[in-house]
Amino acid sequence: MAEGMHSAEARRSSSTGHGSGHGHGHAVVVGGGYAGLVAARVLARRFDAVTVIEADRIDPGAGPAHRKGTPQSRHPHALLARGAEILERLFPGLRAELAAHGAPLSDFGCFPMLYPTGWSPRVTTGIPLQTFSRPLLDAAIRRRVLALPVVALADRTHVDGLVLDAGRRRVTGVRIRVRTAVGPAQPPSHRTLPADLVVIATGRHSRLPQWLTDAGLPAPAALSVDAGLSYASRVYRRDAAATDPDWQASLQATLAPAARRGGAVLAIEERRWLVCLFGADGEMAPTDPGGFAEYAASLTNPHIGQIVAAAQPLGPVHRYAGLGGQWHRYDRLRPWPGGLVVLGDALCSLNPLYGHGMTVAAMQAVLLGRELNSLDSEGDYRNFQRRAARTLRFPWLLTSSLDLGWRTEGVPLTAALSRRMLHRFLRRIPDDPTLYRRFLKVQHMTASPATLLIPSFVRRGEGSKGTRSKGTCSKGI
Ligand SMILES: Cc1cc2nc3c(=O)[nH]c(=O)nc-3n(C[C@H](O)[C@H](O)[C@H](O)COP(=O)(O)OP(=O)(O)OC[C@H]3O[C@@H](n4cnc5c(N)ncnc54)[C@H](O)[C@@H]3O)c2cc1C
Numbered sequence: 447m448a449e450g451m452h453s454a455e456a457r458r459s460s461s462t463g464h465g466s467g468h469g470h471g472h473a474v475v476v477g478g479g480y481a482g483l484v485a486a487r488v489l490a491r492r493f494d495a496v497t498v499i500e501a502d503r504i505d506p507g508a509g510p511a512h513r514k515g516t517p518q519s520r521h522p523h524a525l526l527a528r529g530a531e532i533l534e535r536l537f538p539g540l541r542a543e544l545a546a547h548g549a550p551l552s553d554f555g556c557f558p559m560l561y562p563t564g565w566s567p568r569v570t571t572g573i574p575l576q577t578f579s580r581p582l583l584d585a586a587i588r589r590r591v592l593a594l595p596v597v598a599l600a601d602r603t604h605v606d607g608l609v610l611d612a613g614r615r616r617v618t619g620v621r622i623r624v625r626t627a628v629g630p631a632q633p634p635s636h637r638t639l640p641a642d643l644v645v646i647a648t649g650r651h652s653r654l655p656q657w658l659t660d661a662g663l664p665a666p667a668a669l670s671v672d673a674g675l676s677y678a679s680r681v682y683r684r685d686a687a688a689t690d691p692d693w694q695a696s697l698q699a700t701l702a703p704a705a706r707r708g709g710a711v712l713a714i715e716e717r718r719w720l721v722c723l724f725g726a727d728g729e730m731a732p733t734d735p736g737g738f739a740e741y742a743a744s745l746t747n748p749h750i751g752q753i754v755a756a757a758q759p760l761g762p763v764h765r766y767a768g769l770g771g772q773w774h775r776y777d778r779l780r781p782w783p784g785g786l787v788v789l790g791d792a793l794c795s796l797n798p799l800y801g802h803g804m805t806v807a808a809m810q811a812v813l814l815g816r817e818l819n820s821l822d823s824e825g826d827y828r829n830f831q832r833r834a835a836r837t838l839r840f841p842w843l844l845t846s847s848l849d850l851g852w853r854t855e856g857v858p859l860t861a862a863l864s865r866r867m868l869h870r871f872l873r874r875i876p877d878d879p880t881l882y883r884r885f886l887k888v889q890h891m892t893a894s895p896a897t898l899l900i901p902s903f904v905r906r907g908e909g910s911k912g913t914r915s916k917g918t919c920s921k922g923i
Pocket residue numbers: 476477478479480481482499500501502514515516518521522523524525526603604605606647648649650652653677766769789790791792798799800801802803804805807
């Protein structure tokens with residue numbers, strides 16, 4: 447077994463064919479990032495053994511840390527209401543645990559957002575806003591998943607490809623390359639790890655299309671939309687002596703066709719600010735301190751520049767460019783081998799500005815659990831891939847139709863119409879708290895997009911305009 451194996455190795459017996467215990471044998475999850483861990487949580491209820499394979503070195507005893515395989519952890523991650531609900535169900539007490547580490551919690555409606563059409567109304571919505579660093583979230587989830595008796599982590603272990611049966615109808619394992627522990631450099635060892643189910647959760651740069659073609663199977667078609675988006679982020683100290691502002695987070699959105707610059711500032715655990723400067727359509731915030739501060743000061747939202755000008759930086763600026771969206775249509779691929787599932791960013795990487803990635807990955811993990819309840823003995827997961835594709839329809843339509851606004855030609859009609867509708871909502875939101883609340887529920891995936899099509903919301907000037915019902919925001923962090 448892999449050198450980096452932690453936790454449940456002694457309890458696990460690798461098997462092919464369904465075993466005893468929970469009944470489904472051995473599941474291998476490739477990728478120990480967010481989606482892989484949430485999937486492992488769900489699989490642990492149904493499989494006798496679950497092995498999470500991760501290329502990076504992970505010390506489960508260590509606290510939150512950045513690592514090479516998840517460079518996005520340097521940047522802000524907002525967890526939408528639907529994702530937060532699912533995580534709380536899968537990991538009871540998670541929200542309180544993050545709060546105990548100093549991750550502030552308030553109402554999403556109290557989060558000032560500046561659109562090119564004006565400021566969002568500051569009203570309570572009942573949608574929680576908890577702000578934390580991505581390493582804090584990952585560490586909390588990882589600790590809970592690795593404590594499950596059937597789960598084992600094989601870190602410093604790289605998957606190089608799939609193993610299929612002779613007829614190429616079923617995946618029976620993965621090819622792994624194991625790096626040795628500390629000490630003199632030794633060549634990695636190669637071997638095969640058998641599995642009854644292989645879950646691919648290898649993130650945005652997943653090699654699954656290549657692994658399928660290496661195995662003699664077709665690769666999926668992919669939909670791509672590139673808004674030329676980049677993030678540049680830096681952490682600052684939130685001075686205990688200074689008065690906290692009356693907001694926990696503040697944002698300026700980029701929006702086609704003209705708003706190329708944006709940014710966000712979030713209060714995160716350990717009394718820190720996480721500041722991120724966005725650039726769209728090829729615009730990029732500089733990574734040198736002077737250029738970063740100038741870019742922040744150039745934004746219309748004053749909160750971001752104020753923090754950058756006044757707070758003490760705690761490290762360098764980190765940039766992540768090339769944030770295009772890509773949806774691999776595995777749901778349409780024929781043949782789809784048995785015993786194989788793909789989810790998370792490996793299935794679809796979305797424009798991160800709209801914050802759907804972690805939520806759809808959680809929804810997909812829950813769907814996988816349901817699918818396992820009715821699975822046939824062939825281990826055919828085509829239904830799962832079809833259902834997983836449904837979780838992506840709304841976020842893909844939202845993000846791609848807005849992002850296609852940077853293009854001047856070749857925009858599909860549905861995308862152009864949705865963009866017109868979204869722009870109409872954005873023009874009305876600054877003056878219409880009721881519409882804003884409903885819009886947020888749709889964006890957070892707790893209400894159907896159809897709720898925005900109620901005639902009074904669609905027709906301009908009717909219905910809810912100006913109704914400042916329920917609470918307004920009084921306090922910040
Ligand atoms: C800049 C940025 C900001 C974002 N902001 C938000 C946000 O506000 N809200 C939100 O919900 N989402 C956000 N996202 C999206 C979110 O980060 C992803 O949706 C989420 O991380 C997906 O998890 P994943 O497990 O699929 O991928 P990852 O978290 O990227 O994990 C993939 C893992 O697979 C491992 N791996 C890869 N290949 C192999 C291999 N061959 N063998 C073994 N291990 C391998 C990697 O080391 C890594 O640990 C953002 C993304 C970016 C880039």
